[in-house]
Amino acid sequence: MTGPGTWPRRVRDRLGDRGLAIALLLVFVAAAITPLVALPAVRCEVFGKGCPRTIHTLRAEPVTSTAAVRLTPVEAATQGAYVALGDSYSSGLGAEITAADRNPLNRCHRTSGAYYHEVAKAFRFARGTAFWACAGATTADVLHGKSGEPAQLGRVDRNTSLITLSIGGNDVGFSRVLAGCVVKLPWSRNCQDQGGDIAARMAQLRRTLPGLLEKITDRAPRARVIVMGYPRLFSEVDNAAGDNIDVADQRWLNARARDLNQLIRQAVREADERLAATGAAGSVEFVDAYNAVAGHEAGSSDPYMNGLSLNLSALAAEPRSFHPTAKGHRALAALFVEQIRNGPGRPLNQFR
Numbered sequence: 009m010t011g012p013g014t015w016p017r018r019v020r021d022r023l024g025d026r027g028l029a030i031a032l033l034l035v036f037v038a039a040a041i042t043p044l045v046a047l048p049a050v051r052c053e054v055f056g057k058g059c060p061r062t063i064h065t066l067r068a069e070p071v072t073s074t075a076a077v078r079l080t081p082v083e084a085a086t087q088g089a090y091v092a093l094g095d096s097y098s099s100g101l102g103a104e105i106t107a108a109d110r111n112p113l114n115r116c117h118r119t120s121g122a123y124y125h126e127v128a129k130a131f132r133f134a135r136g137t138a139f140w141a142c143a144g145a146t147t148a149d150v151l152h153g154k155s156g157e158p159a160q161l162g163r164v165d166r167n168t169s170l171i172t173l174s175i176g177g178n179d180v181g182f183s184r185v186l187a188g189c190v191v192k193l194p195w196s197r198n199c200q201d202q203g204g205d206i207a208a209r210m211a212q213l214r215r216t217l218p219g220l221l222e223k224i225t226d227r228a229p230r231a232r233v234i235v236m237g238y239p240r241l242f243s244e245v246d247n248a249a250g251d252n253i254d255v256a257d258q259r260w261l262n263a264r265a266r267d268l269n270q271l272i273r274q275a276v277r278e279a280d281e282r283l284a285a286t287g288a289a290g291s292v293e294f295v296d297a298y299n300a301v302a303g304h305e306a307g308s309s310d311p312y313m314n315g316l317s318l319n320l321s322a323l324a325a326e327p328r329s330f331h332p333t334a335k336g337h338r339a340l341a342a343l344f345v346e347q348i349r350n351g352p353g354r355p356l357n358q359f360r
Contacts, residue, residue, distance in 0.1 A: 076359035081351030084358045085232045088169030089135035092124040093160045097174040098141035102314045102331030115155040116142035121334035126341030146178045147220045168228040174236045180209040189257050199257045221279040230289040235276050237269035239297045241330045243305035291352040300339045312336035
């Protein structure tokens with residue numbers, strides 16, 4: 009007859025006390041493991057079998073935050089190089105300070121008083137700055153070069169993060185229009201009779217300016233391109249702007265400047281909308297400079313605009329006539345600096 013305590017005695021009789029201890033240990037281990045292995049979670053963890061869907065979910069890769077941080081407008085503008093392009097309102101014609109500014113070999117009339125210098129000092133640009141604006145430049149000149157210099161377009165590339173630009177005034181022939189208003193000889197046309205010619209040239213600019221902006225953004229895809237409008241020239245006060253430009257002509261010329269600015273603003277808006285729609289990194293932005301010299305127009309007591317300088321031998325206005333002075337360029341620089349800090353008014357698609 010065997011009872012509950014019989015098998016240990018039989019094991020001890022055969023194996024001795026040490027053998028009995030080993031046998032009991034094996035029994036206890038088996039008893040502990042069997043119910044654990046029976047659990048689905050343990051079978052899944054140990055043997056990789058019987059894993060319910062929730063177990064796989066729990067063992068998914070840990071979630072870490074990889075959300076990119078959007079660059080601020082200043083960071084986007086300063087991460088590369090700053091390049092100043094454009095015409096005489098960017099080159100600084102009329103803002104001569106040093107003797108070198110008046111060097112006749114300086115065919116593009118880049119001067120030390122131009123707004124470029126103030127913008128370049130206001131921020132630290134990772135890849136430096138460059139000044140390539142050229143007096144008299146048209147949209148075609150930016151693309152193909154002027155005064156023996158290479159195309160301004162070739163001065164920018166993928167490392168350019170900020171471009172400032174003024175363009176369009178020469179395309180519509182503003183210097184010729186002003187000459188027509190200043191030099192009123194018996195055979196000259198009335199100032200406001202030039203309206204038809206201006207309208208035709210503006211229509212042409214409306215076709216060429218978008219193409220220029222597209223080429224600039226193609227070459228510098230991460231750049232913030234900031235395009236400046238033109239300041240009003242006249243205070244619309246009799247005799248304030250110099251001889252031969254009466255109040256009616258001043259108002260008419262100011263109105264044409266507004267028309268030109270509106271054309272530029274619209275082209276800039278369309279260019280930026282295209283970039284935003286495609287998620288492009290860069291931007292195209294407009295700086296409204298129409299009132300930049302308000303109260304300091306040509307002929308005022310503290311002018312930020314040069315008044316009329318007449319070349320009597322050529323019966324024409326000197327090129328520096330009705331261009332910003334050094335003070336005027338400081339006022340323009342302040343507008344650019346503000347725009348650089350504020351951004352385009354939409355999120356930039358640039359991250360770190």
